[in-house]
Amino acid sequence: MLSLMKLPRVVTINQVPKVFHEHSIISGYRYHHSSATDCILSLFQLTNETINIWTHFLPTWYFLWKLVSVVLIQAAWQHPFTWPLVVLIISSCIYPLASSCAHTFNSMSARVRHMCFYLDYGAISLYSLGTAISYSAYVFPDKWVNRFFHQCFVPVALLNAIGCTGLACYSRLGLPFRHHNQDVLKRFPKCQSPRFSKVLRLVAFAYPYLFDHIPLFYRLFLCEGEGCTDNDANVLHYTHIALAFLTGFLFATHLPERLAPGSFDFIGNSHQLFHVFGILGTRFQMMAVEQDMVLRRPWLLDHSRPITFANSLGVTLLCLMVNLSILLLFSLPLLSAKVGQQKKHKRQIKAH
Known part of the structure; x- marks a missing residue:
């Protein structure tokens, strides 16, 4: 079937606008005005996004199977004690699905690209809250249970998650409406200051993670004596933490592609490894x-x-x-600009 259809166009970094550029990735880019059909067809050809898509799309189905098994086998709806686990699994289904969709459709246009990754950021922040809820329910060390920090842990995590979404979205194009102009490729601060943008996103995702893991870090590395909750789950927690820090390291450093630009365009670049180790970390966290x-x-x-x-x-x-409200707020200027340009184009056609 695919052999009868023309596969989407693949180009180099010089043939796409700067907003589509990835650090040290030289080739394998999809055409920046791809149709939705082209984006779906690109799942079955090797581009610099193919591995990114599949490394999150396939695990989504595994986590969905896990969700169904928990709901059916543990009868989660019958006892509130299992609800935090259900929340963690649901959020673990949403973030890889949102990520795979973002990587699939982001080549349709610059506006669609921004909106796709807004959705990705919102899903990641929801996952951070799912982590906090499950940790509050099951992971807190015995000696911290019902203390003041335990009582305010989830409300603060909620504020962190909301702030994470807002800051991550801001890192792409600045404040909605205020920094908006008709050419989204020139909006603040993504194109003018990509390093600043990257730092903002790193802070947006690292801070909620570090806050959510305060009780676990204390339990594993600082707690001594009675009430430290030393059980068989600790080995899995250690593994999850190691994978999480490796994931953050890959996101921040762009290794190995920065050492040999162009050599890891299709397989083995940091974002693909970031996806793989992130999913493995989520799996060990869930266990x-x-x-x-x-x-x-x-x-x-x-x-x-x-x-x-x-x-x-x-x-x-x-x-x-x-x-969702934050994502809509940041997306409205992009949608309104598109409508405005379409109207302008129609007027130009009528004028001729």
Whole structure:
């Protein structure tokens, strides 16, 4: 079937606008005015986005299978104690799906590219909240349970997630409307200051991660004596943390492609490795949280505050709605500019 269809055009870095450029990636770019059909067809040809797409699209189905198994086997709807695990798995399904969609369709235009990655950022911040909710329910060391930090942990994580979405979106094109002009390729600060943009995004995602993991870092590296919750899940937590820091390192350094620009355009560049290690980290995180939930269930039911809809599924829905509002706010100038240019083009046609 594919052999009967013309595969999308693949070009070099000099043939796409600067907004599409990736650090040290020279070739394999898709044409920057690809149609949606071209974007889907590009899944089956080797471009510099193909591995990025599949390394997140396939794990999405695995996490969905995990979600179904938890809901059916553990009967999650029957007992609120399992709801934080469900939240973590749902958010772990959403962020790779959003990422694979962003990498699939971002070559349609500069505006679509920005909106695609806005969606990606919102999904990542939702995942950070899912992490915080599950950690609050199952991972906090015994001696911190029901203390002040435990009580305010999820509300602060909610604010962090919302701030993460706003700051990450700001890093691409600045404030909506204020920094807007008709040529989105010249908007602040993505093209004029890509390093500043990168630092902003790194901060936007690193800070929520570090905050969410304060109780786990304390439990694994600082806590001594009774109440430190030393169980079999700790090995999985160590593995997850190691993979998470490796993921952050790859995102920040652009290794190995920066050492040999053009040599890793299609396979083996930092963003592809970032995807692979990020997914592996999520998988080990999920295993660790689930094991903590099982091993600590009797003690937590007796000593920790009860899990309710409000502090699990409810706060997740609130974050989802606020994030969608932020994404809409940042996307409106792009949509309005497109409509304005279409009207201008029609007037020019009529004038001729």
